[in-house]
Amino acid sequence: MNTDVVIVGGGPNGLMLACELTLAGVRPIVLERLTEPSEEPKANGLLGQVVRMVDHRGLYQRLSGSEQPPQPNSGYFMFGAMGLDLSMLEDSPVYALPVPQRKIVRVLEERALELGVDVRRGHEVVNVSQDDDAVIVEVAGPAGAYQLRARYLAGADGAHSVTRKLSGIGFAGITYDRVTVRSAHATVPAEWVDSATGVLNVPGYGAVAPFLPHRTEHGGFSYAPLPGHPPLISTTEWDQPESDVPMSLGELRASVRRVLGLDVPLGRPDGEGPHVLRRLTGGNTRVAERFSDGRVFLIGDAAHVYSATGGGPGLNLGLQDAANLGWKLAAAISGSAPPGLLDSYASERRAAASRMVLNAQAQSVLIAPGGDVTGLREVFGELLRDRDTVRRLAELTSGADVRYDMGEPDPHPLVGRFAPSMELRTTTGTVRLAELTRTARPLLLDLTEDASLAGMLPEWHDQVDIVTASPQPGSPAALLIRPDCYVAWATTRPRPGVADQQALRAALRRWIRPGSSADPVRSS
Secondary structure (H helix, E strand, O other): EEEEEEEEEHHHHHHHHHHHHOOOOOEEEEEEOOOOOOOEEEEEEOEOOHHHHHHHOOOOOHHOOOOOOOOOOOOOOEEEEEEEEHHHHOOOOOEEEEEOOOHHHHHHHHHHOOOOOOOEEOOOOEEEEOOOOEEEEEEEEEEEEEEEEEEEEEEEHHHHHHHHHHHOOEEEEEEEEEEEEEEEEOOOOOHOOOOOOEEEEEEEEEEEOOOOOOEEEEEEEEEEEOOOOOEEEEEEEOOOOOOOOOOOOOOOHHHHHHHHHHOOOEEEOOOOOOOOEEEEEEEEEEEEOOOOOOOOOEOOHOEEEEEOOOOOOHHHHHHHHHHHHHHHHHHHOOOOOOOOOOHHHHHHHHOOOOOHHHHHHHHHHHHHOOHHHHHHHHHHHHHHHHHHHHHHHHHHHHHHOOOOOOOOOOOOOOOOOOOOEEEEEEEEEEEEEHEEEEOOOOOEEEEEOOOHHHHHHHHOOOOOOOEEEOOOOOOEEEEOOOOEEEEEEHHHHHHOOOOHHHHHHHHHHHHHOOOHHHHHHHHO
């Protein structure tokens, strides 16, 4: 059987990629080894730019259960279990969406099926090979073995990726074997919890802020009262003896005693599960030596894994991998990809992954036990009183500091970054910029005084959505936004001159091959 794209892995990253491809007119096949979505508790939410990205695809409301758009966290946050006061910033870059991974999978699978994606559960990839024209995928399915021949293959099959191994791609990095993390859903005495703030007040110890890792000389402790679940209690310890005994709540109580120096009465969780009760020893921070091999591409944990630093960094990056790769693969398949477009996936997303490595390694050092680390934290704490330092760390943690090279020698500050939050006044009413990107198409936003940009670009009218809106004080006069919602070009001039027009055309040629139609797909 011949097809355009096979996606190996039906988790959140593979399903997100399937949705992105389908929006761009490509019908992928998703192969998932499991017959049913895993009920194992994993990530507990999304953090950073990915929250805004799912909003730009119309998924935020489904995931959050709220009709309101995402709002930045302007209060207290953390870096390396140290307080990060986001109220110091005029515009916080930190967004959070607490939602269990199994719900993320369910929402994305529902969306994929709505779009007509062929999701095949119980189908396991056993071999991958490729020639100059296609990738050949050997599959073991419920009805027997079969073969798929695809123009491209995307491996979204996790940290132990069969796709990566069969493609011979190395997975270098660091293994941490000193750390043991114990986690469980458990109850705590109700009178210990401040109902207004969610702070856990431990008698004899003090206040523990919810969701924020708390470091002591003996390890780490966290209390996470996630919506709809009993609180998730976690400890982190170093150099613990290995154990073959199944994890128990008693073991977690003993760990809490070692970390905090006193007993915390943890009770069994209420309600239906699944409930977390696990011990994880060691961890890995690894990045694939390359994100593609010929016609094979890697996304998510298949391309990068991180030691636990909070915020589910692998999932946050993986969903953005999918948004970056989807439109580029679709353009290659349709013949509308300019030279080098597919190569930009690896360069852009590997740089983002390497940035997350820096984040993970820095936080791992700051949460380690020992007096020397305590000294480092005291110095670091002084730096956290500086607004610029807080902004840099907030951007690093949220991924807002990721800036792609768009090929301009002196770009506008927005170029290469995720599209800004904007409310636009058009002839049909007020609309959020995020609502204009639900189609996953390139978007030219024209806020110039004479709305003249559309008339200058007839050869791109069938390739780009063009939206005109009223000029806004303090906002750019025009933006070219790629399908993955990153800004490819911008100007502040209310009447763009020749240089602006040339720069816009150069940006369009770099990312979108011109078509022939003279009628814009959409104009408002």
